[in-house]
Amino acid sequence: MIKTFFIAWGGLPWRKPLAMTSAFVTLVIISYSAFTGRDIPLNTSNLLIWFDTVILSWAYGTSAAEAIKNVKKE
Numbered sequence: 001m002i003k004t005f006f007i008a009w010g011g012l013p014w015r016k017p018l019a020m021t022s023a024f025v026t027l028v029i030i031s032y033s034a035f036t037g038r039d040i041p042l043n044t045s046n047l048l049i050w051f052d053t054v055i056l057s058w059a060y061g062t063s064a065a066e067a068i069k070n071v072k073k074e
Contacts, residue, residue, distance in 0.1 A: 019059035022051055 026048055033040045040048075 015059045015062055019056055022055045026052055 029040060029044065029048065
């Protein structure tokens, strides 16, 4: 099962696993903060803001560009 997961994960373009990892890390940090009642440290929140903004907008932007290219080809 683990081998199948990593084979499937490795078959994806790099931007998708990177975006999924970024979203998962953000979810874990925010969930931990919510469940423990502790604030997210300032440096961690700044990193989340920058990483999520850059990585997720890059992933969505390239996916949108690919979708537009595929529509124009047809």
